[in-house]
Amino acid sequence: MSTETEPLLSVRGLTKHFPVRQGLRTTGAVRAVDGLDFDVRPGETLGLVGESDITHAGRGELRGLRQDLQIIFQDPYASLNPRHTVGRIVAMPLQVNRITPPGGVKKRVQELLELVGLNPEHYNRYPHEFSGGQRQRIGIARALALKPKLIVADEPVSALDVSIQAQVINLLRSLQQDLDLAFVFIAHDLAVVRHFCHRVAVMYLGKIVEIGDRDDIYTRPQHPYTRALLSAIPDVTTLGPAGRIRLTGDVPTPLNPPSGCRFRTRCWKATDRCATEEPALTTRDDGRQQTACHYPENEPTSSREDAAVGATPDPGSNERT
Incomplete structure (x- = not known):
């Protein structure tokens, strides 16, 4: 991949310190991220091996980024609201951003479910009716709803069985090629990072x-x-x-x-x-x-x-x- 392409994401001096308190007093800070510089180019995957936190921006700062930057969470069991149907979960980004796709929201959601290898007819099912790997596919479909340019994947397969991990990684690779996606891939499994990441x-x-x-x-x-x-x-x-x-x-x-x-x-x-x-x-x-x-x-x-x-x-x- 050419390094001359204009970066899609350029990070300079990123810092995230978490305060440590005893009672009402702040006694120190955990320096989780302490001055990071990196770029991510279109269609590229950058693997971050180790701890990181790039969600420090305020609500106003993030509002303009949300359509171009989405996230896939680590735990597919905790990241999906059990009270909502799959259709509502995947449609949420569209509704929050007041986007009505051609053909309507339901059609778009069913297209996304099919894109990630799920049955579009399962639109009205609930998360508990799916396996861990299927739930992660639902999370991926939700991340794709706004047609982002970059996705932050935070340990996206670490909570899955080893037999399922390869399927999800292969899905992400296929989506990257088809949709020209860029990824920031946060992981501790170096074998997975080598399989998926360009840098x-x-x-x-x-x-x-x-x-x-x-x-x-x-x-x-x-x-x-x-x-x-x-x-x-x-x-x-x-x-x-x-x-x-x-x-x-x-x-x-x-x-x-x-x-x-x-x-x-x-x-x-x-x-x-x-x-x-x-x-x-x-x-x-x-x-x-x-x-x-x-x-x-x-x-x-x-x-x-x-x-x-x-x-x-x-x-x-x-x-x-």
Whole structure:
């Protein structure tokens, strides 16, 4: 996909802190998202691996975006009102935005149900009459009602049986191709992300530590945290014989993240510089990959690095590979 296309969504400096209170006093803040920059282009899928929250805009700010940007929620059991029929659920975006499609609302809803693989005659059924996978298809139909350009998919298959996950992912891919949709795909399952996403952004403690094309991220991870995550995927052959990287050291809290590099307390490459200087997200190699690390993994399959990883290195070690 060309990177010269004008972005459909451009995010700069996105921050979301949740206040922590004791009684009536605010004692701190959880830095869930702490300054994100990313773009999403038409027809593209950007996978966000890790925590995120882009719904911080106020009601007035969001009103103009709703038709172009929709969301698919994680839990198909909790995201559908059990008191409403499927027809009413899918029609709700049209009614709220006072849109009357050609042929009427009912016809449009039945077309959407058929588009996501459901029987349009089930218009008057209730959510409890459907399986989890079918309910998620209802949620997808609702998201498509306003013909959006971009859909935020928040862990859309994590609550489904493994046997159903592939069906829903394949449906999303088909819809993307047919409708020229862009996705922000939030997930923790790296195998699903690799199957569905064009580009991947890896987050740690609210920061993007690496972002790039899918193939580059999965075959040439440059940030130590990315490499550790990928090593946990079964049958990853690009990491050499050392196998899985088991992170040790202190697990930081988002209430008080470490100074400098936030990953340094668990990183086998950490030095004094990592504690005092926060690494910027810097373009590496051919420009398709950005990494926030002072000592990136430029040679992920080198024998020296494999030896260091195989030894489950001390996170406070000054060793660099």
